Amino acid sequence: MASSIHDLARHLNISIGTVSRALNGRADVNADTRQRVLEAARELNYSPNQSGRSLRQGATRSIAFMLQPHPGDQEYGEPFFIPFLTGLQAQLAExxxxxxxxxxxxGDYQQERLRRVVETRRADAVVLAWTRREDERIDYLAERGFPFATLGRSRSGGTSYPSLDLDFEKAGSDAVDRLVARGHRRIAAIRPSLNLNFGYLFLDGYRKALQRHGIEVDPGLIAEGFINEAGGYQVTPRVMLSKDKPTAIIFNNDAMALGGCKALAEMGIRPGHDIAVTVIVDTPLCRYFSPALTAFRPALEPMGRRLAEILLAWLPAFAGPEGPRIIREVWPLELIARDSD
Amino acid sequence: MASSIHDLARHLNISIGTVSRALNGRADVNADTRQRVLEAARELNYSPNQSGRSLRQGATRSIAFMLQPHPGDQEYGEPFFIPFLTGLQAQLAExxxxxxxxxxxxGDYQQERLRRVVETRRADAVVLAWTRREDERIDYLAERGFPFATLGRSRSGGTSYPSLDLDFEKAGSDAVDRLVARGHRRIAAIRPSLNLNFGYLFLDGYRKALQRHGIEVDPGLIAEGFINEAGGYQVTPRVMLSKDKPTAIIFNNDAMALGGCKALAEMGIRPGHDIAVTVIVDTPLCRYFSPALTAFRPALEPMGRRLAEILLAWLPAFAGPEGPRIIREVWPLELIARDSD
DNA sequence: CGTTGTTCCGTAAACGTTTACGAGAACACA
DNA sequence: TGTGTTCTCGTAAACGTTTACGGAACAACG
Known part of the structure; x- marks a missing residue:
């Protein structure tokens, strides 16, 4: 069915070596021959068998992105990743x-899938997301010497690998600054497990900003829930029942905010009127919610492209003249002021 | 670095043929030898090279799911797919x-990525989603004789391939029935392009139900927009400005509903009070929106598992004793009554 | 005419598997 | 002893590529 390099060779009555060289654009092949090979390839609808190629070259020419759910979160929060993946794929394709x-x-703690990808050599490198503060996946890859890059930072592995992250610390801090400037002093934070590194960073920025403003950090205003709608819904009432109620809430996530706003609605509290609501990572949901939610927007598609560059700069086979480099970047989150605060 | 079957053979001082047979559980190998091979494999941390295996067997042992965006839709509506993919992956893994x-x-009309997967033989079969009424991807695959299954139906390709779909027609019909029973007669439908087959099916059910109830179908109450928040936002006002305003709206999608509800809010119209809102495909967003949106819920995770079965039943290499069968199923959408109608 | 260099191409090995084939050994049976 | 059967294993080819190596043809040059 599918034509191989041998078919081309037979059809043109030349050797497979020449065919391969012609297709791969090597110099030592006559311009005329190359032309004929390319024509025949089109005519016979040839395209290289990836398995054969990978086997010979010891490389699959593909990068794996691990869609690893965070334990307790069924829905993953994946809409977040789509633009990122779009950019990543576009840049890799180039x-x-x-x-x-x-x-x-x-709930795959054992990272079974990751192991499988690595061990069967299905990809030349992997990209991890939702890095945890201590991340066994990073340890595993670093220990094995398997190339990878992360969307997000981690304490694991030090700075021995390339990474790209958003500045959640600054976003947490900016969110507090803005709320304080608007007169709030009782500001709550709804966040996921601190194992998720972005949750940790966000809380850090939040704390430091409060202290900078001379506001005492009240543990009763900080609550932890699953990083999804149910989490926000469960946990928000807890914060609203503290003795001295908050006048503002910062949610670490659009899904948590949605759940939280439902809880608020059930208590008769209206975001934008009775309480200020800020979301750390913007999504279409924030924009189209009523009231539209003030949120911090990431440049996901460009980040996807950039992560591809960063990863490739680290792979010897792709590194430029300077050789492999470990690039780590932290990108800003842009405040989009809307109607909820 | 990575150990091959040759390393095992050398280590045990037996031939690679025997090692391979032992690992693959074939009968013609001594029980004792097999034991030693398995031990050595664990000891040397052996795992088979997928490229070598694929090359020899002419099969990659992997299935590709195409995440194809619909033109004009940036966000894909992917949260929908996550549970489906979870089920699909789990069942395939078995x-x-x-x-x-x-x-x-x-906006990849040319299906470049699909072609690439097929031509480089990266997968043994593909799964398509968001089938269109006339779907060039299906034509392409059918013509090439490449195995595939679809989540969704299409006019393309007839019934020559296995498929799984939701009963959007019945959902559209049920939605109308319910609204009519609650006294509504002016019922609007917000839907995506009719190229998207589920949009077509939904509208068909909607129309037939109206006719069954003796209600004239008013074109002014039917509007088409992108299958995302922006689409719902843009198009909903159009329907609300018709001479004889609707008292109910059915949205084909949670994202369209979100955008539509924002438009309604801006017009001072409250879902659940001033107008009834129904959504065809339920997501966490519907549940946590205020008011909670009445919606039709699919069993996505089981459907993912089932699609794996259906696909495998069609692949000769996996088909049971009866041989390859083309299974096509339509699954129900369960009404979840909430507060919006 | 001999030497050297260039251009182009064929040969064959290698990547890591699986598997058809056949051989040797052990054993049973007549 | 001869014949047949069963169990176990080694040999080697094959999958589709890429690429190191060498050789043929030819040109250029002294």
Whole structure:
């Protein structure tokens, strides 16, 4: 069915070596011959068998993105990743690399899928997201010497690998600054487990900003829940029942904010009127919610592209003249002021 | 670095043929030898090279899910797919198959990515979603004889391939029935392009139900927009400005509903009070929106598992004793009554 | 005419598997 | 002893590529 390089060779009555060289654009092949090979390739609808190629070259020319759920979170919060993946795939394609997304089973602590990708050499490198503060996946990859990059930072692995992250600390801090400037002093924070590194960073920025403003950090105003709608819904009432009620809430996530706003609605509290609401990571939901939610917007698509560059700069096969470099970047989150605060 | 079957053979001083047979559980190998091979494999941390295996067997043992955006829709509506993919991956894994998700570039009419997967033989079969009424992807795959299954139906390709779909027609019909029973007669429908087959089916059910109730179908109450928040936001006012205003709106999608509800809010119209709102496909957003949106819920995770079964039943290499079968199923959407109607 | 260099191409090995084939050994049976 | 069967294993080819190596043809030059 599918034509191979041998078919081309037979059809043109030349050797497979020449065919391969012609297709790969090597110098030592006559311009005329190359032309004929390319024509025949089109005519016979030839395209290279990836398995054969990978086997010979010891490289698959594909990068795996691990879609690993965070324990307790069924829905992953994936809408977040789509623009990122779009950019990642586009940039990788420019280097002739394929992006494959690998689903992890929910609650897969053992990183079974990651192991499988690495061990069967299905990809030349992997990209991790939702890094945890201590991340066993990073330890695993670093220990094995398998190339990877992360969307997000972690304490694991030090700075031995390239990474890209958003400045959640500054966003947390900016959010507080803005609320304080608008007269708030009782500001709550709804966040996921501190194992999720962005949750940790956000809280850090939040704390430091409060202290900078001379406002005491009240543990009763900080609550932890699953990083989804249910989490926000469960946990928000807890914060609203503290002795001295908050006049503002910062949610770490659009899903948590949605759940939280439902809880508020059930208590008859209206975001934007009775309480200020800020969300750290903006999504279409924030924009189209009523009231529209003030949120911090990431440049996801460009970040996807950039992560591809960063990863490739670290891979010897792709590194430029200066050789492999470990690049780590932290990108800003842009405040989008809307109607909820 | 990575150990091969040759390393095992050398280490045990036996031939690679025997090692391979032992690992693959074939009968013609001594029980004792097999034991030693397995031990050595664990000891040397052996795992088979997927490229070598694929090359020899002519099969990659992986299935590709195409994440193809619909033109004009930036966000894909992917949260919908996550539980589906979870089920799909889980069931495929039970047959030793890997699931890979392939991102298509936005607005990729040429199906470049699909072609690439097929031509480089990166997967043994593909799964398509968001089938269109006339779907060039299906034509392409059918013509090439490449195995595939779809989440959704299409006019393309007839019934020559396995598929799984939701009963959008019945959901549209049920939605109308329910609203009529509650006294509504002016019922609007906000839907995406009729190229998207589920949009077509939904509208069909909607129309037939109206006719069944002796209600004239008013074109002014039917509007088409992108299948995302912006689409719902843009198009909903159009329907509300018709001479004889609707008292109920059915949205084809949670994102369209969100955008539509924002438009309603801006007009001072409250869902659940001033107008009834129904959503065809339920998501966490519907549940946590205020008011909670009445919606039709799909069993996504089981559907993912089922689609794996259906696909495998069609692949000769996996088909049971009866041989390959084309299974096509339509699954129900369960009404979840909430507060918006 | 001999030497050297260049251009182009064929040969064959290698990547890591699986598997058809056949061989040797052990054993049973007549 | 001869024949057949069963169990176990080694040999080697094959999957589709890429690429190191060498050789043929030819040109250029002294």
């Amino acid at each position: 280097s002739g690399l394929d992006l494959i997304v690998v689903m992890g089973a929910p | 047959s030793g198959l890997d699931l890979i998700v392939v991102m298509g570039a936005p």
